[in-house]
Amino acid sequence: MREVVITGVGLVTSLADGLEANAAALADPARRSFDAATYAPFAVHPADALELDRQIPKKLDQKQMEPWQRLGTYAAGLALDMAGLKGDRERLSSMQLIVAAGGGERDYAVDSQILTELPTATDPGVLLNEKLMGELRPTLFLAQLSNLLAGNISIVHGVTGASRTFMGEEQCGVDAVRIAFERIRAGQGDSFLVGGSYNAERADSLLIFAMGGFLRRAGFVPVDGRADDPGFILGSGGAFLVLEAREVAEARGATILARLAAVDSRRSKRAPGAVRASLGAALDAACGAAGLTPDAVLSGATGAAGITDEECAAIGERLPQAGLRLTGSRIGHVLEANFPVGLALGVLCLTHGLWPRTPGSASEQDRSGKPRSVAVTSVGHMRGEGVAVLAAAE
Amino acid sequence: MKDASGRPVVVVTGMGLVTSLGQGKQDNWAALTAGTSGIRTIRRFPTGGLRTTIAGTVDFVPAEPFCAAQLSENFARLAADEAVAEADIGRAGDFPGPLFIAVPPVEMEWPQREALAQASGATGGVTYADLLRAAGTGAFKPWHDLFLFGTVAERLADAFGTKGSPISLSTACSSGATAIQLGVEAIRRGETEAALCIGTDGSVQAEALIRFSLLSALSTQNDPPEGASKPFSKNRDGFVMGEGAAALVLESYASAKARGARILGVIAGCGEKGDGFHRTRTSPDGMPAILAMRGAIADAGLTPDDIDYVNAHGTSTPENDKMESMGCMAVMGERMKSVPISSNKSMIGHTLTAAGAVEAVISLLTILNQRIPPTINYHQPDPAIPLDVVPNLARDGRVRHVMSNSFGFGGQNTVLLFSGEVHS
8 A cells, every 4th residue: 555645735714824824823822713793693713814816816717716616726726836736737637636515605685685575476486587597697606516616726726637526514524535545545546636615604504504503602612612502613714635645746856744644434323422432433443554643633523512522532532642622613613624624734733833722622731842643533513523644754 | 356457347236227217227228218208398396487498307206395405315215225126235224335426516495595584584675694593593403404415425324324434426417427436446446345326316496497597508499398408419409407316336346246146237447537628618629528538448448449339428518519529539530430329318318416327327228238229309410420329219239338428517527438248
């Protein structure tokens, strides 16, 4: 089996744009981007303002995308820059893309108008048809389609080996990373761009999770302190990683940031105790496969009732010596991007000794310095448990 | 047994199919080889004010609530039931491998939005703030579960007892082929001996149709409905939305042989290539599609001369059929003029997310039956497409290797290569 290394990371969070800026912002426990007013009673962690021109030079391309696609396309560009692959047409034309994506954003004005007029319409079906035919922007569809984040990355950055889009909330981010990892190890591909992005500042997306009772209303506290009103606070952000076979990265003289030593993805049938058992087994399997005992764990715990406690418990049982950080407390829950963002922060932990602390978190301990290896965990709010183990570049 | 590249050979031991032509392979094959159209006037929602009023809807499968997410789940269940039963693999509810499923990107639909608006008690201008207020009451929890992107896969994984984390995917109109490709790769790298691969799509509802209509992608020749989808014809004017699902049980040849399973066919090769030219249009030189076809042929250890039949993407849009024809000619050369190529979409419409899987099953049925389904509605040949499109009538033919094309918005090009017999 071949080794898999990370040679590029693009990261955008609600705090900052880019890897170094995030390292600086996350090192300051007081930094938080938080908006409790716009979607009251629900809060979000809004995106940092991006200089889009830096990664999406054509205004036309920017216009053709909705914010979730812009966040992702931007982060993908940062990752390619860092890997030294930006503009390398030959390599990009054989690079494989696996994107973890949700879907599109709606035209709120059109929806509101239709919902206002429907109750009094003489023929509601025809009104709906006529309004949608007359008012929807034709290109909005393309900003909604799940696979068009990948499509935009192909167009803007020229990554055209192949593209696949995985869907399914948090867990599709885990599976995207796992499939790229396994394909590289087995020689089914040499170079992958993997990641996802999420825009939290959308009423239609908040709506889904509000229906499920998964959104916290009672103001900010760390994800492990939400017993009073369990749930997540969505955050905007995204991350992309360049994964390569070590031999391929070395042959082109790339700087290796970290080694991706193991990825484990599984699904428990949810019941009390299921996440604790499943994530525990995933940690055992991943650490065993990597042959490493990580000294840091970056958890993407959401704050959802029960499962966040179970996640922390599983980590405490399996890796009692490791320092834990709950990154969702700092940047919010980034859904499909949860696992890729966790991996990006894991790289920062290895390379910068970044331990993004949240004041008031009962689960986090004092830690400093660069760990030798980091575990990244993701537990979906409805389904899916995932673990990756990252090792410092030798 | 290993293939020419030393990898485990991947075979198919079970298949299931649901389209507007019926439920099950048998009914579908009979209708497809009889040249029957499943395209009809849409009855499930009002079509007043629309330019397109026809589709290949599956009207015999109930769903409650009636929405794309639930319909897609129900179609997938039916197809998977048929495939798993035929493969006779594992035990009931205990499938010995992972699930890869192509599902349409679902979202909440208008009946749900209306219910939320009503529950909000808003009078006058309804805004998303009103909907959010209503959503937070807890009365709508089942809709959260229903409209998550991962729900169909989870429910199927529970029903069939597939192993590991089920993967839901979208590569637009090549999704069904990508689901199969993921299964092939997992078996080839030795991760599993079997995989359940599904493509499903039940998204013929007003807004989905309107979105395609606004991109001028749909045929507007509504009368008669069965004449609208006319791939490769000069007067083709767009695709017709279709619905359905297909499921395939993939297995390593070694596993299938060891348990004495009937081998229905071989997935000999997969090819794919991205395209960064445009969001909906393909590169003018057609190279990505050409490279995907060449990739699949090479992956199978074959040459273009080995291809006996092409199961076309053949959407009936002016652009696709021209580009696909050009691409096939570039790959096969002059010989392509005599290689039969036909489009199932002439009869069942474009089953979108499901199409790659639906057409994979039909490709394998073509090999099993040594009979080629036609391209119906072919009355005005397009001089720019000088191909044998198997016009209007099915015919017998010697078919050992089939190439099945799937192309999609967002630069997606996926090609699968099927063989009747194992060759190493």
